[in-house]
Amino acid sequence: MQELICYRQLPLWTHDSIPQAFQRKHNTKAGTWAKLTILKGELNFAMLSESGEIQSEHVFSTTYQPPFIEPQAWHKIVSTSQDIECQLSFYCKPEEYFSKKYQITPTHSEILAAMPHLHDGKALDVGCGSGRNSLFLSQQGFYVDAWDINKNSIQKLNDIIQSEQISNIHPAIRDLNLNPEIHDQYDFICCTVVMMFLDVC
Incomplete structure (x- = not known):
């Protein structure tokens, strides 16, 4: 992913400030990669099918960071620890x-x-x-x-x-x-x- 450039970074999220939209099924636009960085705590994450069925589940932390999410891939944040601190960035070519x-x-x-x-x-x-x-x-x-x-x-x-x-x-x-x-x-x-x-x- 070295050829990708960050064009937008959202404010820091905590347990109470993660938007509800990101806790439901959603995807990124064509040509947009998403990168969530965990700064503290743990986050449960699911990759979904277009119909919303869970295809894989992951637990991310400061030592096991989320990978880049491909454009238009369906996913959601399932849950987080109370002490979670994370930040979402968007990348493109x-x-x-x-x-x-x-x-x-x-x-x-x-x-x-x-x-x-x-x-x-x-x-x-x-x-x-x-x-x-x-x-x-x-x-x-x-x-x-x-x-x-x-x-x-x-x-x-x-x-x-x-x-x-x-x-x-x-x-x-x-x-x-x-x-x-x-x-x-x-x-x-x-x-x-x-x-x-x-x-x-």
Whole structure:
């Protein structure tokens, strides 16, 4: 699971603060792994079938920690010791980190398909929106110029950049209908779901 990244961590739970929803049959979303860390006490845990039948039962503790729970696997917390202290974290693959953490559109499939053929360098993301492709490219070591006409999208991207302390993305408000020239040289230029909105060839 070394390729997974934690994108959200819930507050510490005790015996009285574990939400009821986690004590009933539930699962995680597609692309989301769950990791429960036991800090004190013991926890009884069950893996379930979709119909709710118990498939396996486990007792977890500080010395026998729960494994990662696979996406969409049904499970529940059965019971805990009175002194339980535990914390739940959610993980995802790197290409889904920003979409899950900041609720933006996932990295475009064509960008993911292109990555095996690319090396880090300088990239231009034309029509970057809130940065779904720019953020992924920055993870891969690219220095990214990110252009979009929508100032709200650029502001959201700037907010994410500040929150994550990213230094290799340079967002800019740019209307290609008014200023279509690209003067700099780039190792990779991406333009997804954009060309149909341009008035220029």
